[in-house]
Every structure is written in structure tokens, then in C-alpha cells.
Amino acid sequence: MPIFEFQCEECGEIFEELILGGKLEEIKCKKCKSSKVYKLISQVAYKSEGKFVSSGGSGCSSCSGGTCSSCH
Numbered sequence: 001m002p003i004f005e006f007q008c009e010e011c012g013e014i015f016e017e018l019i020l021g022g023k024l025e026e027i028k029c030k031k032c033k034s035s036k037v038y039k040l041i042s043q044v045a046y047k048s049e050g051k052f053v054s055s056g057g058s059g060c061s062s063c064s065g066g067t068c069s070s071c072h
């Protein structure tokens with residue numbers, strides 16, 4: 001599911017929005033209806049096969065331990 005996190009420039013509200021068809025420019029703040037929102041590229045931890053995988057960490061998708069000592 002393409003759910004992204006956004007923050008409003010006007011009021012600082014952070015909200016999640018389901019993006020269908022890549023229509024980022026139609027996203028509006030849920031609180032003040034401003035269209036001045038930007039996508040948060042954050043430390044999103046998403047669940048994968050029962051394990052928490054952190055993007056931008058030291059691990060990679062082929063090693064679950066998070067250290068990459070065996071695959072690099």
C-alpha cells in the first residue's frame with residue numbers, strides 16, 4: 001500500500017495519505033486544508049515478514065541481522 005507521511009507547512013500537522021496514481025500535488029492538509037504539504041522522507045520502519053526493517057540502517061534486505069557482516 002503506497003501510504004506516505006506528509007507534513008503541512010502551514011500548521012505543522014503530520015498526517016498519512018494513501019497515494020493512488022502518484023497524485024502528490026492533490027494532497028491537502030487534513031487539518032487546515034492547505035496544499036503546502038511536503039512528503040516526509042523519514043526513518044520509516046516498516047514491517048516485513050514479521051521483522052522490523054529500518055530503512056537507512058546498516059543492514060540490508062539480504063541479511064536480517066542488521067550488520068551485513070555475512071553479505072558484504
Ligand SMILES: [Zn+2]
Binds near residue numbers: 008009029031033
Ligand atoms: Zn495544515
